[in-house]
Amino acid sequence: MSLPDTAAGRPLYGQFPTALRFSVREQSRNRLAALLLGLFVPAWYLLMTSIAGDKGLDFKLYATGETLRVDGRHVTLITAGMNSLTMISGFVVFDAVRKALNFDRRLAFAGFRETTLIGAKLLAITIVTTSIALYTALALLIYWRPGFTGWGTVLLGFMAMTLTYGALGLLLGVLVKNDLEGFFLIIMGGLTDTFLQNPLGNPAANKPALQYFPSFGPMQFSVGGSLADTVMWRYLGIGCAWAAGFALVGLVVFHFRTRSRRPTR
């Protein structure tokens, strides 16, 4: 498309910084999510640990093949954290992306470079969701001090998880027509995914089929690092691959939903 005469001279606002600033803003203005972070996360940790009690649990580490005898409270705290993340990050991104979809399309029609818009959106999702993960990992310290490496692996596992569900939120945000469908899919998906990994709630935990769920990699990574002193980067990688996969499909759909349909010669 040709530029209008008025475009002569330096643009007042760069596309990337503008899109990044406003994408972060639209994703962080979610009051319900803020409330969930402030109240739900600590309460959820407390509730889940009291349900877990002091029982020991067997947790299978796939990297080493060994089965760990661990404190049920600790595994459950990790599960509870991941579980809050799936819901909050998924919800925040889904809501923002879905609400802004028509607007983003209008921007693209007005000449906003789509790759710039997409890049800024992805970076904004990363910033917002990793902040959520950082907060959730910090709140964990109220109940458990796993040591620096231990906490670090929990944080990284949380980040992989939050990115995965942020990316899933993006995908559902461009795909799903109404709010309820999207919320339902995120909440049920997140609950199922995270609880299946925990031997407390699920006798089928430790079964090989669980490898095909998004939280498998991050859960293995965080448990290995915090409860067995084994840092298994490959498993963090598996988590990131899920995030990248969801994001990629989401962006392809985004591209198709925002392109021009004008029938020209």
Place this chain on the structure above:
Amino acid sequence: MTPRPQPALSARDIHKAFGRHRVLRGADLTVEPGQLVAVVGENGSGKSTLLKAIAGTLPVDRGEVALGGELGYCPQDPVLNSNLTVDQHLQYFAAAHRLSDLKRADELVDLLGFDKYRSTAAGDLSGGTRQKLNLTLALLHDPDVLLLDEPYQGFDWETYLRFWTLVEDLHRRDKAIVVITHLVFEQERFDLLADLVDGRLTPRSSQEKEVSHVPA
């Protein structure tokens, strides 16, 4: 006035059906630079569908659209971001159009009289003010071809008159303008009225005015 070899807007044989409901059945519309055209028709006759097809937000089943310049499209339902303020909208679209200043934006905001809402989030604006912003975003880059879908919905009388001042200015500056309207008493403002009936446009040339280009 610089004569142009091609019209500012030419839509040919536009067909669009929603399922079995054939809304557009070979609609044609040609608009020359400096021409102000009204598209009129009953509710549900397909006026908005036609403009969406021309703007490219809706895929058509058949037909062709050619534009002779930059397009400004003001959709019937405001397309805004409820989390962003009026000013942030203006900045976002200034970035989209790579504008080097916000002079035109300031002019439009002043003319339509919503200066005091500049730092209000779009989600908190009244319907009329949302529409003012919606219209401003379409005009921000001073486009050559304008598609305005019921642009003054929710405007008070004062703003409505200012809207026409604005359109007259654009008209004088040789822009090609299509307005969807159903107010009959406005007829004399337009160079051409086109009725959308049964999915086709029929020109209703206005009395003594120089007979404008008739859609083929």
